[in-house]
Amino acid sequence: MSIIKTKNFITDNFLLHSKEAEILYHDYAKPMPIIDYHNHLSAKEIAENKPLKNITEAWLKYDHYKWRGMRANGIEEKYISGEASSEEKFLKWAETVPNTLRNPLFHWTQLELKRYFDIDAILQPSNALNIYNKANAILENKTPAQLLKEMNVEVVCTTDDPTDDLKYHKQIAKGNFFTKVFPTFRPDELFFIGQPKFKSYLEKLERCVNFKIDSYQTLLMAIDKRINFFNENGCKLSDYGISGAFSFVDYTENDVVSIFKKQLNDEALSETDIKKYRSSLLIYLGKKYHEKGWVQQFHLGVIRNNNARLKSLVGADAGCDSIADYPIIEGLSKFLNTLDSTNKLTKTITYNLNPAQNETFATMMGNFNSNGIAGKMQWGAAWWFLDQKDGIEKQINVLSNMGLLSNFIGMLTDSRSFLSIPRHEYFRRILCNIIAEDIKQGLLPNDLTFLGNMVKNICYTNSKKYFNF
Template structure:
C-alpha cells in the first residue's frame, strides 16, 4: 500500500440490519421491501453478453472493466493507469483495487464493494491487500459457474432496460426474447447521436442510419422518416422507454420546419452551420421525438448536466468515457419549461422522467416536473432517482426528501442501477434500506402515523409496483 494504513479488522460488516437504525426501519425493510423483485429501467448492460449468456469468469472483468467510479477512486489513491484502464494482468488490477478499498471509507464505493461481495459471493471479509488473493479466487470460482442470466435471476431482476442507439439492429434483444430467461430484457431508444450535427462524424452516423432503414437520407424529411421508422422498429421489439444524455447546455429555441429543412440541406452540401442554426436543428429533433414518444405511449427520460471528458490527456489515451466526467453548472429551467410546455400545449407530452446531475438543481427539477402533471397517469412527470455522482446515501436521502417536500414520494418509480456491471444490483437494496430508514425516522419523530401496514405498502409501491404500472412493458396496443 502507499502508506502504513493498518488492516480493517471488522468482518461481517454487511449485517441483516445494515443502514437500518430503528426497529421500525427493520420491520419496513425486512417485511415489505427486502424480497421484492427488481425493475431496472435504465442501465448500460451489454445485450450481447446477456444473449450469449456465457460466464464472465473473472471478477476484474466484471467489476473493473467499465466502472468509472472505481477508476476515479484508484486514480485518487495514486494507482498507475496501467492497473486501471491499461494492460496490466487482471489479478494485478484486482490487487490494486483491493489496495484502494480501505481508503474508500465514507465513499459509496466501500459500501457497494462489500454489498456485492456479500450478495454474490457470500464473502464477509473486507476487501484489502491481505484478503485480496483469497477473495479473487473464491469470486472467480463462483463466477465461472454463473451466466449473466443467472446473476440477474439471483437478484430477482424481472426487467432490464438497456441503452441502445437508434441505428442498432437489436439482434441481441431478439435472441434474448427467444430464450427462456427469468429476466425480460428490453431496448431503450437512446437518441443522443441524432443531435450531433456539429460533430465531424455526424455524416458517418447518417450513413449508419441509412443502412438501418435501407433508404438514403438526402433531406430533413427523409431524416424524420428514418427516425420514425426506427422508433417503430424499437417498439416492435419491446421498447417502451427513450433516453437522452448529451453533455452540455440543454437549449430549446424557436424554429420552423422550413428553416430546419434548409439548415439540414446546407449541412449535407458541406456548409458550415452557425450556433443558432445548430440549436434550431436540435430543437426540432427534441420536439419531433417528444411527439413520437407520446404517440407510442413511451416514457421519455432526460439525463441532464454532465460536463464530459475534462481530462484531455486521458481522453487521448483511452478515448471517451475514461472516467473524467464531472458535474456541470448549466442553466436548465427555461429550456426544460419550453420543451415540456410546447409538447403539453398540443396534448403530446409523454410520461417523462428527468434526472439532474448538479445537486444545486434538485428543487429546480422537482418543481419543473410538477408543472405538467395531469390525469394521463398518476405521477406522470417524474423527477428521477439520484443520478451518477449523486447515487449515494447522502444524494439519495436529499432526493427523497426534496421529492417528498415538492411532489408525491408515494408515486415515485424508484431506483435504477445506471450500471454496466452484472454485479451492480445490490444498489437497489441500498436504496430500499435508505428509503425504509427515512420513513422509519418519520415514524419515530411523530411526523407520520405509526401505521406500518400503510407505510409498508407505500414502500412496496416505490420499490416495485409504481414502476410496473408506469412503464407498462407488456403493452401491445397503440394508445
C-alpha cells in the same frame, strides 16, 4: 494502512437504525422484484449467457466509479484501464478499498461481495488474493442471466443506439430467460449536427434503413422506421444524455429544412442553426414517443471528457466527467410546455446531476402532471455522482417536499456491471430508514402496514405500472 479487522460489516440490518426500519425493509421492500429500467448492461452478454471470465472483468472493467477511486489513490493507469493482468488490477483495487471509507464505493464494494460471493471480510491487500480466487471460482459457474435471476431482477432496460439491430434482444425474447430485457431508444448521435461525426452517423443510419437521407424529411422517415422497429421489439423507453446547456428556441419547418440542407452541403452552421435543429428534433421525437406510449428520459447536467489526455488514452467513458452548471431549466420548461400545449407530452423522467438544481427540477416536473396519470412527470432517482447515501436522502426529501413520494418509481443502477444490482438494495434500505425515522419523530403515523405498502410501491409496483411492463 493497517488491517481493518471488522469481519461482518454488511449485517442484516445494515443502514437500518430502528425496529420500524427493519420491518419496513425485511417485510416489505426486500421481497419485491427489481425493475432496473435504466442501465448500460450488454444484451449480447445476456443473450450469449457465458460464464464471466473473472471478477475483474465483471466488476472493474467498465466501472469508472472504481477507476476514479483508484486514480485518486495514486494507482498507475496500467492497473486501471491498461495492460496489467486481471489479477494485478484486482489487487490494486483491493489496495484502494480501505482508503474509500466514507465514499459510497466502500459500501457498494462490501455489499456486492456479500450478496454475490457471501464474503464478509473487508477487501484489502491482506486478503485480496483469497477473495479473488473465491470469487472467480463462483463466477466460473455463473452466467449473466443467472446473476440477474439470483438478484430477483424481473426487467432490465438496456441503452441502445437507433441503428442497433437488436438481434440479442430478439434472441433473449425467444429464450427461456427469467429476466425480461427490453431496449431503450437513445438517439444522442442525431443531435450532433455540425460536428464531424454527424455525417458518418447519417451514413450508418442510411445503411440501416436502406434509403438515402438527402433531406430533413428523409431523416424523419428514417427516424420513424427505427422507432417502429424498436417498438416492435419491446421498447418502452427513450433516453437523452447530451452534455451542455438544454436550449430550446423557436424555429419554423423551413428553418430546419434549410439548416439540414446546409449540413448535407458541408456548409458551416451557426450556433442558432444548431439550436433550431435540435429543438425541432426534440419536439418531433417527443411527439413520436407520445404516439407510441413510450416514456422519455432526460439525463441533464454533466460535463464530459474533461481530461483530454485521459480520453485519448482510454477513450470515452474513461471516468473524467463532472457535475456541470449549465443553464437547463428554462429550456426544459419551454420544451415541456410546447408538447403539453398540444397534448403530446408523454410520461417523462428527468435526472439532474447538479444537486444545486434539485428543487428546481422537482418543481418543474410538477408543472405538467395531467391526464389522470398518477406520477406522470417524474423527477428521477439520484443519478451518477449523487446515487450515494447523502444524495439519495436529499433526493427523497426534496421529492417529498415538492411532490408526492408515494408515486415515485424508485431506483435504477445506470451501470455496466452485472454485479451492481445491490444498489437497489442500498436505495431500499435508505428509503425504509428515512420513513422509520419520521415515524419515531412523530412526523408520520405509526401504521407500518400502510407505509409498508407505500414502500412496496416505490420499490416495484409504481415502476411496473408506469412503464406498462
